[in-house]
Amino acid sequence: MATIVAPLNFSPVEDAEALRKAFKGWGTDEKTVISILGHRYSYQRKQIRQAYEELYQEDLVKRLESELSGDFEKAVYRWILDPTDRDAVLAHVAIKSDNKDVIVEISCIYSPEELLAVKRAYHNRYKRSLEEDVARHTTGDLRKLLVSLVSTFRYGGDETNARLANSEAEILHDAIKDKKLNHEEVIRILSTRSKSQLIATFNRYRDDHGSSITKHSLGKSSDGFHKALRTAIHCIDDPKKYYVKVLRNAIKKFGADEDAITRVIVTRAEKDLKDIKELYLKRNSVPLEQAVAKDTHGDYKDFLLILLGKDE
């Protein structure tokens, strides 16, 4: 379930006018920006952008970029974009950075149709395919894995094949045992099978080998390939648990990892952030809001807490 709270009746024109007023004069009235945008669903934010453009012949996204700064600006920028367009931006940033988690998340957590929508948005924005840009900025086994993951159009149905789960659990186990994790069979299985089938395979793995594939020595190796492989398995196996882990690692860090915190909160606020919050509390005995509040500041903090569903 989602965390954000938005009015069903709202006026895009009034919101656009209020935002315009917030930009006027010296400094920006960030409180107004937060209280409006933090309480609107994506289709509402889209209508506000359109109303703002019509009223003032100005792109609201660009104006916000010039009015705000730092982590707060980044968070608002990611939030105000259409979700698929935002994911295209996040993927584009990740391709050039060391941290490819977003690429794996988009291809292993999103449904086949959602992944496709992001790939379309990527085409529109960058005039290239996500596949070719991932291939261009990676090498070796990491490239093989990531290109395969983003390329595929998985089957999205619930049917599973028990015999196949059995044989492919063995292939995965042998690959892990022999530490031949670059084995193309592992990449083939993870990138082509449906998520239901992969979960059946992971279940079979646990039944046959006494511990889950995520626990099993997937190698502590921290090179890009092994890291992406672990991330892919976690994302397919249990996305909410995965996001809790990302948030926990981001908050635990000396000097929190704001990009990761922003990413999870912004991308999940309209989807399942409520469930992620509950699981976070259960695992860490600290409410997520409290953990986030402790590690962030100012308008950025206020904005994240609104997205996390805080009552004003």
Place this chain on the structure above:
Amino acid sequence: MATIVAPLNFSPVEDAEALRKAFKGWGTDEKTVISILGHRYSYQRKQIRQAYEELYQEDLVKRLESELSGDFEKAVYRWILDPTDRDAVLAHVAIKSDNKDVIVEISCIYSPEELLAVKRAYHNRYKRSLEEDVARHTTGDLRKLLVSLVSTFRYGGDETNARLANSEAEILHDAIKDKKLNHEEVIRILSTRSKSQLIATFNRYRDDHGSSITKHSLGKSSDGFHKALRTAIHCIDDPKKYYVKVLRNAIKKFGADEDAITRVIVTRAEKDLKDIKELYLKRNSVPLEQAVAKDTHGDYKDFLLILLGKDE
């Protein structure tokens, strides 16, 4: 341009009734089947199927399968299916056969959106992804190439990057020169770049090296991988020329290759078969209709000639 001739005003109910009548009594009235179905566009054939189902609570496709036989049955069956569903069937047959041309055609000739539609049809029909079935029935370099080709969602725009065409023409040339055609770079380039970009790269290749990549010693090796690689390059470079070659080889064969003849005529009749016919004549100095008529017989021949646009 298309070859088939269909009336703009037609009655699905009357067609369904006429077909029903053609099935009645001893033997089937094949002439009626040919003259109706051979003169209907795909949306019309779909309406006839629906009308037939409503009138007689019977699946027209199944009934045709039981009424007809041999190459004629195969051709009618492929013709009456929705185009994307037909391609899913063709792909499914090809996956298990030695000839993987269809897989390459679908991924290298079709637009990204058309390929996607076939993948959706494949999901609906087989409850699995095209990717996973291709991977399951191939091995080694052939698998790497085919899975990459069917997976990708290429950028479909016309923009090209001259610098990239230059550098990737060199990569392709080096790979061909060194006979290292299994090089993952070749697969990456062919499977992720947009078709416009690849054609720019092929043009650059010809300008720099004096002969086209299709002519250039792509190796005469006839193993599955090299064959599929040559097919992919031909399909991207010039689909019509490619189809002319397929038809010519199929007709030249001792005991014509009916599957290939049927495939090209059925899949292109509503698209560009007229252009293919013209090119065929230019290259072979024999009209395609004449060549097909010489190598086929009976109802099968009559049906193909109607699809080729013959006046009755």
